[in-house]
Amino acid sequence: MGLxxxxxxxxDLLLDYANHPKHAKLLPDASRELTLHNTTCGDSLHLTxxxxxxxxxxxxxxxxxxxxxxASASIMSEAVLGKKTxxxxxxxxxxSKMTLGEELSPQEQDLLGDATLLSGVAQFPARIxxxxxxxxxxxxxxxxxxxxxxE
Amino acid sequence: xxxxxxxxxxxxxxxxxxxxxxxxVYLDNAATTQKPRSVIQASTDFYEHFNANIYRGVHxxxxxxxxxxxAVRREAAEFxxxxxxxxxxxxxxxxxxxxxxxxxxxxxxxxxxxxxxxSPAEHHSNLVxxxxxxxxxxxxxxxxxxxxxxxxxxxxxxxxxDDRTKLVALAQVTNVLGTIVPIKEVAKIxxxxxxxxxxxxxxxxxxxxxxxxxxxxxxxxFSGHKMLAQTGVGVLYGKYDLLEQLxxxxxxxxxxxxxxxxxxxxxxxxxxxxxxxxxxxxxxxxGAAINYLLAIGQEEIARREQELTxxxxxxxxxxxxxxxxxxxxxxxxxxxxxxxxxGVHPHDLATALDLQGIAIRAGHHCAQPLLAWLGCSxxxxxxxxxxxxxxxxxxxxxxxxxxxxxxxxxxxxxx
Numbered sequence: 418m419g420l421x422x423x424x425x426x427x428x429d430l431l432l433d434y435a436n437h438p439k440h441a442k443l444l445p446d447a448s449r450e451l452t453l454h455n456t457t458c459g460d461s462l463h464l465t466x467x468x469x470x471x472x473x474x475x476x477x478x479x480x481x482x483x484x485x486x487x488a489s490a491s492i493m494s495e496a497v498l499g500k501k502t503x504x505x506x507x508x509x510x511x512x513s514k515m516t517l518g519e520e521l522s523p524q525e526q527d528l529l530g531d532a533t534l535l536s537g538v539a540q541f542p543a544r545i546x547x548x549x550x551x552x553x554x555x556x557x558x559x560x561x562x563x564x565x566x567x568e
Numbered sequence: 569x570x571x572x573x574x575x576x577x578x579x580x581x582x583x584x585x586x587x588x589x590x591x592x593v594y595l596d597n598a599a600t601t602q603k604p605r606s607v608i609q610a611s612t613d614f615y616e617h618f619n620a621n622i623y624r625g626v627h628x629x630x631x632x633x634x635x636x637x638x639a640v641r642r643e644a645a646e647f648x649x650x651x652x653x654x655x656x657x658x659x660x661x662x663x664x665x666x667x668x669x670x671x672x673x674x675x676x677x678x679x680x681x682x683x684x685x686x687s688p689a690e691h692h693s694n695l696v697x698x699x700x701x702x703x704x705x706x707x708x709x710x711x712x713x714x715x716x717x718x719x720x721x722x723x724x725x726x727x728x729x730d731d732r733t734k735l736v737a738l739a740q741v742t743n744v745l746g747t748i749v750p751i752k753e754v755a756k757i758x759x760x761x762x763x764x765x766x767x768x769x770x771x772x773x774x775x776x777x778x779x780x781x782x783x784x785x786x787x788x789x790f791s792g793h794k795m796l797a798q799t800g801v802g803v804l805y806g807k808y809d810l811l812e813q814l815x816x817x818x819x820x821x822x823x824x825x826x827x828x829x830x831x832x833x834x835x836x837x838x839x840x841x842x843x844x845x846x847x848x849x850x851x852x853x854x855g856a857a858i859n860y861l862l863a864i865g866q867e868e869i870a871r872r873e874q875e876l877t878x879x880x881x882x883x884x885x886x887x888x889x890x891x892x893x894x895x896x897x898x899x900x901x902x903x904x905x906x907x908x909x910x911g912v913h914p915h916d917l918a919t920a921l922d923l924q925g926i927a928i929r930a931g932h933h934c935a936q937p938l939l940a941w942l943g944c945s946x947x948x949x950x951x952x953x954x955x956x957x958x959x960x961x962x963x964x965x966x967x968x969x970x971x972x973x974x975x976x977x978x979x980x981x982x983x
Binding site: 426459483547 | 946
């Protein structure tokens with residue numbers, strides 16, 4: 418084996434997301450924000466969003482980290498923009514399932530869209546956290562938002 | 569020329585493994601080293617032939633286990649040049665040893681206005697305990713600055729260590745840049761001001777000859793698993809009068825002298841610090857590791873590793889797009905080289921190397937203040953041991969070139 422297996426992980430479109438990140442800018446008037454760190458490697462993600470009527474109306478982030486974490490943040494932000502918060506959470510669960518190497522239903526695949534580009538990460542256990550950080554962030558951000566509403 | 573060094577490789581069963589279908593090139597020795605057969609055998613022998621609890625039994629096996637355990641205390645004392653084996657406390661490792669000094673000694677002796685001097689190059693294990701002590705006692709942490717190449721600035725250390733300083737805590741070899749800290753000189757400065765010096769020897773022991781009396785270290789901590797022994801065992805050396813001042817932070821069986829209903833008295837050091845049943849097989853593996861290292865010779869190991877490290881520095885520095893951190897080529901350093909490849913995050917590089925069978929570390933290396941000092945969030949780090957050879961270095965250089973090609977021109981082009 419050599420580097421050919423890398424192609425499963427770093428696909429062209431994925432590198433494109435990492436090199437030309439979408440929404441990689443903090444929102445000045447965000448209604449919600451959250452910072453996550455990957456303590457084992459020092460990667461970090463600062464996520465900001467405007468959530469209105471349970472919809473993710475705007476999203477922006479600042480990320481420091483590897484190609485996988487950068488691409489994942491870019492894909493996630495593009496994928497959840499304009500979606501209902503509940504759908505963003507369902508997407509996180511489907512994404513998490515995918516990174517564990519479990520089979521996705523056609524509906525789940527549709528739900529994830531370009532995020533399925535990261536399915537190769539399942540073969541690289543040490544890199545799963547890099548891919549899931551962005552999704553974990555949106556999930557937590559939505560969760561905090563819902564908790565506040567219930568108060 | 570290095571026939572004997574290559575023969576050493578046969579002593580390490582794991583080096584014969586394949587990783588991702590490639591022969592293993594193990595360059596993550598600063599994280600943990602591989603183990604020679606004699607070390608693995610030491611644990612096995614114990615469990616197969618004389619497993620028993622130490623000190624507690626009159627029966628033969630217990631006596632045999634006790635004798636073997638105490639023999640390692642003497643070997644460890646000789647290994648680091650301690651005055652007596654009573655100055656050797658067995659611990660879980662460097663972190664445990666340093667925490668014993670922090671919470672058993674510093675916590676009881678420091679107060680507001682006192683200072684603890686550290687450097688920005690410390691591993692978190694030689695920093696976070698001192699932050700906690702500072703918080704609890706009102707003492708201040710003072711950072712001894714690094715020169716541009718990452719080496720401790722001894723001139724500034726001379727200015728900053730003064731009568732307010734009660735403790736200086738430094739690594740002998742730093743774990744990201746591999747710089748060798750002039751402990752002997754710093755100890756002299758500390759002692760002139762009545763301060764004590766505690767040395768984190770995790771990256772030094774087993775790589776350089778260590779002589780705690782020559783260094784005049786007050787405390788010296790090291791781990792077994794970074795010098796060929798198994799995990800979960802290490803040593804705290806302390807000058808005996810300081811060990812007498814040290815308060816145990818684990819209480820229980822075997823550390824007591826006598827126990828009444830409300831009070832207990834404790835044994836003398838070092839047994840006072842070894843509460844509960846100890847990691848006997850770990851200690852025996854440490855003894856086997858020490859014997860393995862001494863059979864080759866500490867000076868010889870240091871020379872060999874220095875030669876390989878300088879060679880690696882030269883080769884990596886020669887690659888375009890590679891930034892190597894720390895002292896320049898020719899400056900002696902521990903067998904540790906941190907570097908980055910332009911435009912490729914170290915995690916991506918580490919994954920690309922892993923697929924070629926090459927194990928390195930990528931990340932902040934438990935030294936976030938140093939990474940901040942370097943101005944980057946992560947580096948790749950290759951670290952060597954006595955069994956690495958020229959082929960390992962060539963494989964790493966080739967591996968980095970392949971990764972560079974892959975990430976620069978992408979995908980699908982490498983077959």
